Amino acid sequence: MSPATLMTFIYGVLSIVGGIIGYVQAGSKPSLISGIITGILLLIAGVGLLQAQVWGFWLAIAVTLLLVIVFIFRLIKTRKFFPAGLMVAVGIGTAIALFA
Numbered sequence: 001m002s003p004a005t006l007m008t009f010i011y012g013v014l015s016i017v018g019g020i021i022g023y024v025q026a027g028s029k030p031s032l033i034s035g036i037i038t039g040i041l042l043l044i045a046g047v048g049l050l051q052a053q054v055w056g057f058w059l060a061i062a063v064t065l066l067l068v069i070v071f072i073f074r075l076i077k078t079r080k081f082f083p084a085g086l087m088v089a090v091g092i093g094t095a096i097a098l099f100a
Contacts, residue, residue: 006097008042008098009046010090014086018035038063038067042060
Protein backbone atom coordinates (compact mmCIF):
# COMPACT_ATOMS: atom_id res chain seq x y z
CA MET A 1 0.00 0.00 0.00
CA SER A 2 1.39 3.36 -1.00
CA PRO A 3 1.78 6.23 1.47
CA ALA A 4 -0.86 8.20 -0.46
CA THR A 5 -3.39 5.40 -0.10
CA LEU A 6 -2.61 4.93 3.58
CA MET A 7 -2.92 8.67 4.29
CA THR A 8 -6.21 8.82 2.38
CA PHE A 9 -7.63 5.99 4.49
CA ILE A 10 -6.37 7.60 7.71
CA TYR A 11 -7.87 10.97 6.76
CA GLY A 12 -11.18 9.29 5.91
CA VAL A 13 -11.37 7.51 9.26
CA LEU A 14 -10.30 10.68 11.08
CA SER A 15 -13.06 12.62 9.33
CA ILE A 16 -15.71 10.10 10.37
CA VAL A 17 -14.46 9.93 13.95
CA GLY A 18 -14.25 13.73 14.11
CA GLY A 19 -17.84 14.07 12.93
CA ILE A 20 -19.01 11.62 15.58
CA ILE A 21 -17.03 13.42 18.29
CA GLY A 22 -18.47 16.77 17.17
CA TYR A 23 -21.97 15.34 17.44
CA VAL A 24 -21.40 13.73 20.84
CA GLN A 25 -19.68 16.76 22.39
CA ALA A 26 -21.68 19.61 20.88
CA GLY A 27 -24.77 17.92 19.44
CA SER A 28 -23.71 19.17 16.01
CA LYS A 29 -25.65 17.32 13.32
CA PRO A 30 -23.79 19.22 10.55
CA SER A 31 -20.48 17.92 11.95
CA LEU A 32 -21.82 14.38 11.99
CA ILE A 33 -23.24 14.53 8.48
CA SER A 34 -20.25 16.30 6.89
CA GLY A 35 -17.78 14.07 8.74
CA ILE A 36 -19.49 10.89 7.59
CA ILE A 37 -19.92 12.08 3.98
CA THR A 38 -16.34 13.30 3.55
CA GLY A 39 -14.99 10.28 5.41
CA ILE A 40 -16.85 7.83 3.18
CA LEU A 41 -15.73 9.74 0.07
CA LEU A 42 -12.11 9.50 1.24
CA LEU A 43 -12.47 5.78 1.96
CA ILE A 44 -13.94 5.28 -1.53
CA ALA A 45 -11.03 7.30 -2.96
CA GLY A 46 -8.63 5.06 -1.04
CA VAL A 47 -10.18 1.99 -2.63
CA GLY A 48 -9.79 3.67 -6.02
CA LEU A 49 -6.14 4.37 -5.25
CA LEU A 50 -5.63 0.72 -4.26
CA GLN A 51 -6.99 -0.28 -7.65
CA ALA A 52 -4.80 2.30 -9.42
CA GLN A 53 -7.84 4.16 -10.70
CA VAL A 54 -7.33 7.77 -11.78
CA TRP A 55 -10.70 8.78 -10.32
CA GLY A 56 -9.48 7.66 -6.88
CA PHE A 57 -6.62 10.15 -7.05
CA TRP A 58 -8.85 13.02 -8.17
CA LEU A 59 -11.53 12.24 -5.61
CA ALA A 60 -8.92 12.11 -2.84
CA ILE A 61 -7.43 15.43 -3.96
CA ALA A 62 -10.81 17.15 -4.23
CA VAL A 63 -12.09 16.06 -0.81
CA THR A 64 -8.73 16.65 0.88
CA LEU A 65 -8.39 20.18 -0.50
CA LEU A 66 -11.99 20.97 0.41
CA LEU A 67 -11.44 19.82 3.99
CA VAL A 68 -8.13 21.69 4.31
CA ILE A 69 -9.74 24.93 3.14
CA VAL A 70 -12.74 24.55 5.47
CA PHE A 71 -10.58 23.70 8.46
CA ILE A 72 -8.11 26.53 7.79
CA PHE A 73 -11.02 28.95 8.16
CA ARG A 74 -12.16 27.17 11.34
CA LEU A 75 -8.63 27.27 12.74
CA ILE A 76 -8.41 31.00 12.07
CA LYS A 77 -11.79 31.53 13.73
CA THR A 78 -11.31 29.32 16.80
CA ARG A 79 -7.50 29.28 17.17
CA LYS A 80 -7.82 25.76 18.62
CA PHE A 81 -5.66 22.91 17.40
CA PHE A 82 -8.35 20.31 17.97
CA PRO A 83 -10.11 19.58 15.71
CA ALA A 84 -9.31 22.23 13.10
CA GLY A 85 -5.52 22.25 13.37
CA LEU A 86 -5.33 18.46 13.40
CA MET A 87 -7.51 18.20 10.29
CA VAL A 88 -5.40 20.84 8.50
CA ALA A 89 -2.14 19.07 9.42
CA VAL A 90 -3.33 15.62 8.38
CA GLY A 91 -4.94 17.07 5.24
CA ILE A 92 -1.71 18.74 4.18
CA GLY A 93 0.16 15.50 4.87
CA THR A 94 -2.37 13.63 2.74
CA ALA A 95 -2.08 16.14 -0.10
CA ILE A 96 1.73 15.93 0.00
CA ALA A 97 1.56 12.12 -0.10
CA LEU A 98 -0.88 12.22 -3.01
CA PHE A 99 1.34 14.54 -5.05
CA ALA A 100 4.61 12.77 -4.17
